[in-house]
Amino acid sequence: MTLDDAIGRIAAESVAAPTDLPPFDASAMDGYAVDATGLDHSTEKRFEVIDESLAGRPASSTLSAPRHAIRVFTGAAMPDGATAVVLQEDAVRQGDTMITNAPVHRDQHVRHLGHDVRRGSRLCCRGTRLSHFHLAWFAACGIEEVTVSRRVRVGVFSTGDELADRGTPLKTGQIYDSNRFAITSLLREKAVETFDLGCIRDDPNLIASSLDKASRNTDLIVTSGGVSVGDADYVKEAVARIGRIEFWKIALKPGKPLAIGRVRHALFFGLPGNPVSAIVTYLLFVAPTIDRLGGHEPTPPLTLTAAMDRKVRHSVGRREYLRGTLRSSDGQLVVTPTGDQGSNRLATFAGANCLVVVDEDKGHVGVGESVDVILLPDEGAHLMHS
Ligand code: AMP
Ligand code: MG
Secondary structure, three states, X not given: OEHHHOOOOEEOOOEEOOOOEOXXXXXXXXXXXXXXXXXXXXXXXXXXXXXXXXXXXXXXOOOOOXXXXXXXXXXXXXXXXXXXXXXXXXXXXXXXXXXXXOOOOOOOOEEOOOOOEOOOOEEEOOOOEOOHHHHHHHHHOOOOEOOEOOOEEEEEEEEOOOEEOOOOOOOOOOEEOOHHHHHHHXXXXXXXXXXXXXXXXXXXXXXXXXXXXXXHHOOEEEEEOOOOOOOOOOHHHHHHHHOEEEEEOOOEEOOOOOEEEEEOOXXXXXXXXXXXXXXXXXXXXXXXXXXXXXXXXXXXXXXXXXXXXXXXXXXXXXXXXEEEEEEEEOOEEEEEEOOOOOOOOHHHOOOOOEEEEEOOOOOOEOOXXXXXEEEOOOOOOOOOOO
């Protein structure tokens, strides 16, 4: 496919450079191209300026005589015979004469052909997730097309009799379906084709037929709700009927009722219904699975160590992921949980920039105690310091 469509896709083959970069010896600065051979570093040197070479407009002359110079600008081709560039700042110009007192070393301020990339060298391996930076590099090498893996097909539906679609007024007892929106929105960051299969009522037959249909044209099915121990939790049973549940329940908070299985060739992730649990289990389990299915080995998240600035109650037994705000204070990283961490409270994600990991073998966390922190993905982050 063309580079224009390749952002975020996974390279299906390694990519080799079709050209050298730069494709010719070029000046790295504005100045004068000269031949450094035999020049005395300590004394004044005079040159006759015989021509100029601009970026895209090379000089027609060559440096055939010693003490000839050609005016050059950044990115311009080095004239034949030139071996160094005298910086404009180190030169004085008098008519056709250029005078410099600075030492002139061979190769100074010259970017040699292929010094960034050699023709045929590997720009990225198979399985690389193509970033803006990869694509910029490919563009610089004149690459027009890359071969990428097929997008992973993901079917998403939510379950719950209480769920209403946005845009419809809520009846008593109803809430809006946010999980399907959250998951399909998170999926936009991935190399996937998403099938939004709507919201399915708490009916084992309907759920089974939705799973059955989804499994025919997807690689992965992600549902939310109905995997806990309530009377209307039919999802596991429906999966077991037409596929199998590989495991259910994980020592995690939030996200304990997570169910994982298979329906025909499709992998199945039954995320818990609580909105925070659905997002956390998506980030921890579904997102890396999608990467793998697409041929990309996910890199483990960068784990930072920060000082907790609140007391947090935690009992041994389950690993907990708290939403938190990480900041730097007097050169140290400090993290504050974003208030009540109830798994129904999407408010805990508002203002959060990280997840704080409290390990399963840990008790309460005291003020100032070191904790592991992983950053939440944030496409909107900018790098300028205030
Ligand atoms: P469940 O896992 O189906 O028992 O749901 C647990 C809680 O999450 C309940 O309070 C549900 O109302 C809520 N819930 C389930 N699905 C969704 C959804 N798609 N969007 C928002 N809340 C949900
Ligand atoms: Mg439910």
